Amino acid sequence: MKYYSTRDRSLRMDSAEAIKMGLSRDGGLLTPEAIPQIDRAFLESLVGECYQTRAARVMGLYLTDYTEEELLAFAKNAYGPDKFDTEAVAPVRTLDETTHCLELWHGPTSAFKDMALQMLPQLLSAALRKTGEDKTACILVATSGDTGKAAMEGFADVPQTKIMVFYPKDGVSKVQEAQMVTQEGENVGVCAVVGNFDDAQAGVKRIFSDPATRETLAGRGYFLSSANSINWGRILPQVVYYISAYCDLVRDGKLSMGDRVNFCVPTGNFGDILAAYYAKRMGLPVGKLICASNRNDVLTDFLRTGVYDRNRPFHTTMSPSMDILVSSNLERLLFDLSGENDAEVRGYMEALAKDGKYEVSDGIRAAMKEQFWGGFCGEDGTAAAIGEYYKKGYLIDTHTAVAASVMEQYRRETGDRTVTVFVSTASPYKFCNHVLTAIGETPAGDGVELLDQLNGATGVPVPRRLAALRGKERRFDRTCEKPGMDDVVLDFLK
Ligand SMILES: *Cc1c(COP(=O)(O)O)cnc(C)c1O
Numbered sequence: 001m002k003y004y005s006t007r008d009r010s011l012r013m014d015s016a017e018a019i020k021m022g023l024s025r026d027g028g029l030l031t032p033e034a035i036p037q038i039d040r041a042f043l044e045s046l047v048g049e050c051y052q053t054r055a056a057r058v059m060g061l062y063l064t065d066y067t068e069e070e071l072l073a074f075a076k077n078a079y080g081p082d083k084f085d086t087e088a089v090a091p092v093r094t095l096d097e098t099t100h101c102l103e104l105w106h107g108p109t110s111a112f113k114d115m116a117l118q119m120l121p122q123l124l125s126a127a128l129r130k131t132g133e134d135k136t137a138c139i140l141v142a143t144s145g146d147t148g149k150a151a152m153e154g155f156a157d158v159p160q161t162k163i164m165v166f167y168p169k170d171g172v173s174k175v176q177e178a179q180m181v182t183q184e185g186e187n188v189g190v191c192a193v194v195g196n197f198d199d200a201q202a203g204v205k206r207i208f209s210d211p212a213t214r215e216t217l218a219g220r221g222y223f224l225s226s227a228n229s230i231n232w233g234r235i236l237p238q239v240v241y242y243i244s245a246y247c248d249l250v251r252d253g254k255l256s257m258g259d260r261v262n263f264c265v266p267t268g269n270f271g272d273i274l275a276a277y278y279a280k281r282m283g284l285p286v287g288k289l290i291c292a293s294n295r296n297d298v299l300t301d302f303l304r305t306g307v308y309d310r311n312r313p314f315h316t317t318m319s320p321s322m323d324i325l326v327s328s329n330l331e332r333l334l335f336d337l338s339g340e341n342d343a344e345v346r347g348y349m350e351a352l353a354k355d356g357k358y359e360v361s362d363g364i365r366a367a368m369k370e371q372f373w374g375g376f377c378g379e380d381g382t383a384a385a386i387g388e389y390y391k392k393g394y395l396i397d398t399h400t401a402v403a404a405s406v407m408e409q410y411r412r413e414t415g416d417r418t419v420t421v422f423v424s425t426a427s428p429y430k431f432c433n434h435v436l437t438a439i440g441e442t443p444a445g446d447g448v449e450l451l452d453q454l455n456g457a458t459g460v461p462v463p464r465r466l467a468a469l470r471g472k473e474r475r476f477d478r479t480c481e482k483p484g485m486d487d488v489v490l491d492f493l494k
Contacts, residue, residue, distance in 0.1 A: 001064045003030045003232065006335040007346045014065045016127035019120075019233040020137070022226035026087060027349070028342075029331050030232050034060035038243075040257060047257075049245045051089035051167040052076050054247065055119075055240045060281075062236055063123070070126060078118035078237075085110050085464060090241040092248045092421065095394065099407075100254065100421045102245045102263075104187065105397075110427035110463045111321075112272065113150035119237040120227060121154045121161065128160055137225045138217070138493055139163040142200040145176040146321050146426065148190070149334040150182070156185030163227070164189040164492050166200045169479060171320070174447045175430050175466065182472040189492045194483065197323070198314075203485040213486060222493050229271030229329050243284055245421055255419060264290035264410070264422040266319070267299060270327035272423065277371070287418045292406035293376040294319045299327060299375060303374030304366035308348075310356045317399040318382060320435040321426070326352070337364045349462035357443040373414070375406040386428075386438035395439075395460045398431045400424040401486045421469060429454060429466050 003018035005011045007028030013021075018030040038061070046054050059075075079089045086106045094099045103375045107114025124137060139161060141151050148165035155163040167180060169192040180190050193200045197328040207213055208224055217224065229235060242263060249255040263286060265273040273291050280286035293299050295315040302308045310325040317323055331345060338344045338361070351358035360368075377385070385401035385408075396404065403422040410416065426436045432450035433443045441457050443450055448469050451462050480488050 001036075001062060002033045002169050004033055004333050005029070005342070006031055007342055007349065009340065009342045014130075015063045015232070016065050016130040019231065020125050020127040020131060020133065020225065022231040028345070029230055029329070029335075031332050031335060032062055032232075034438070035278065035281045035336075038488045043243070043247060043250070043284070044257060046243065047251045049247075050087075051240075051244055052079050054244045055079065055237065058240045058243055059236055065130065066123075066126060074119060074122040074126075077122060081485070083114075083118060087335055088248075092243055092245050092252075093394070094252075095256065095392070097254075098417060098419045100245075100249065100419070101394075101396075101400070101424050102241065102421050103424045104241060105424065105427045107150075108465055109146070110155045110430055110466055111146040111150060112154070112423075112425040113146045115241060116234040117147070117150040117154040117227060119154075120231065121158045123233045124225070125158055125160065133160075135218070135221050135223045137161045138222045138489075139225055139227045140204050140489065141165045142197065142204040142229055143167050143172075144197040144320050144323065145172040146430075147228065149176065149179045152180070152183045152185065152188045155227070156183065156188055158187070162187045162189070162222070162493065164191070164489055166191055166193050166204060166485060166488075168192070168197045168200050169194050171197050171316075171434070173320070173431055175432065175451070175469070178448050178469045178472070179466075181474050181476045182347040182469060183475065189488075191485075191488050192479040194479065194481050199482050200485075203482050207489055209282075210486070213489070216490065217493055220493055228328075229269050235271055235275050235278070235329070235332075238272055239278050239282075242279035242286075243282075246284055246350075247446040249419070249421075258285055259287045260287040260418055262287045262290060262416070262418050262420040262421060264292055264407040265401050266292045266322060266399045266423060266425055268322040268324045268327065270299070270329035270333070270421055272425070274329045274332055277336075280371070281336070287411070288416065289372045289373045290407060290410050290420075291372055292383065292403040293374070294322045295376065295378050296325060296404050297376035298325050299330075300374040300376045302330075303368055303372050304388050306362075307359045307367070308352065308357065310352070317379060318431065321399060322402065334360065334364065337367045373410055375409045377402045377405040377409075381405045383434070383438040386435055387440070389460070390439045394429045395435070396424060397426040397428040397457050398434050399426050401438075427463050427466070429462055430459070
């Protein structure tokens with residue numbers, strides 16, 4: 001299977017090359033030239049299998065230049081008991097006969113980013129081998145909190161790689177910061193940037209596109225790569241858990257093979273829900289894809305009207321990983337829904353860059369309406385959902401609460417009673433202060449001491465790796481201004 005750019009179909013390459021590059025040189029996203037189809041027999045064959053085997057089988061359909069033995073070995077490394085605190089890896093929790101929750105935060109950093117970032121470093125290492133690359137890959141990451149930690153955890157001490165993470169100085173939770181500045185590994189670097197997430201992100205983009213920096217680094221034996229969800233190696237491992245959740249529901253008698261299921265996904269960069277879309281396009285029996293946003297409701301408007309307009313205020317919310325106004329992965333959806341019309345996609349992206357705005361064709365608008373439903377939930381609604389679910393005996397984080405609330409809206413407005421799985425993307429322990437407040441407690445402090453308070457109030461166990469943050473040595477203390485980010489990278493790659 002070949003991969004090509006959403007902005008130029010004549011640029012074609014193997015998956016190893018696509019994973020190594022991260023982003024196409026023309027600014028487009030690298031995307032498979034065909035979506036492999038699965039049938040009932042394929043799904044039936046996965047029902048009795050473990051998560052690791054399901055992952056190797058599904059990924060093998062797309063990564064034809066990797067062997068199935070390779071992929072199985074990667075999946076065993078990525079999702080083993082030393083990394084995940086449950087054998088199920090991505091368990092489905094049943095709330096009632098038509099409502100289930102897919103928990104994606106049982107990995108080492110307690111956020112769903114682990115599902116892909118435990119796998120990507122292995123795909124990338126193999127890609128370096130397969131393409132005969134002799135330079136070291138330096139992964140540059142701008143993070144609003146979860147990606148940076150999960151990427152470092154995945155890349156720590158992986159040969160022929162280094163990773164440098166920038167986070168906004170006052171833009172991440174105390175637990176998230178503690179997770180990052182205590183990261184172990186000889187090949188990792190972390191630096192706080194004075195400014196917000198967009199500043200950090202703009203700085204990273206600038207370094208990526210600066211030919212002088214690239215040349216200097218090449219002279220030192222490095223090339224830059226990305227671990228953001230623009231990399232196909234991040235999207236593909238996420239397709240797996242939608243198929244896996246379906247198999248679990250069939251195995252446990254909650255669904256008959258062939259019945260449809262809806263997925264409701266808390267969305268920021270449109271990566272996670274795009275993976276659900278690919279699962280549906282592959283032939284998984286999926287009804288509606290419910291796209292849940294927080295107060296930054298640019299996607300809700302887009303799915304309803306066909307007009308994408310980022311010209312609006314940016315809100316900082318209690319679900320920070322969804323505070324985003326430009327959802328990069330939408331480009332892959334537009335490419336597919338336009339019938340892989342690269343010129344059309346290029347036009348939309350040019351308009352977005354120029355005016356911050358574009359309007360899709362009637363065809364795309366209709367197709368989006370058919371497959372997606374968009375809704376959003378404000379801060380009060382988010383807190384209320386945490387409170388309600390807690391009363392029902394289930395403690396959820398702020399991002400998951402957005403999904404839960406939008407799922408209810410969807411059911412109220414449409415009357416659709418299809419079995420629905422909403423996606424839980426982080427442990428409540430990553431956002432202790434907001435979760436404590438939402439369940440009626442007063443946070444006593446703002447650091448890792450809140451882990452104990454939340455545990456004392458709820459009795460829900462603290463994830464092992466978060467509990468271990470207490471007393472862990474701080475390894476990184478550097479802060480820079482936005483223009484100083486280049487120097488930090490050049491120092492790091494001496
Ligand atoms: C990254 C993240 C999201 C958003 O996922 P996208 O793939 O960017 O849409 C939602 N919840 C949490 C906890 C996250 O870390």
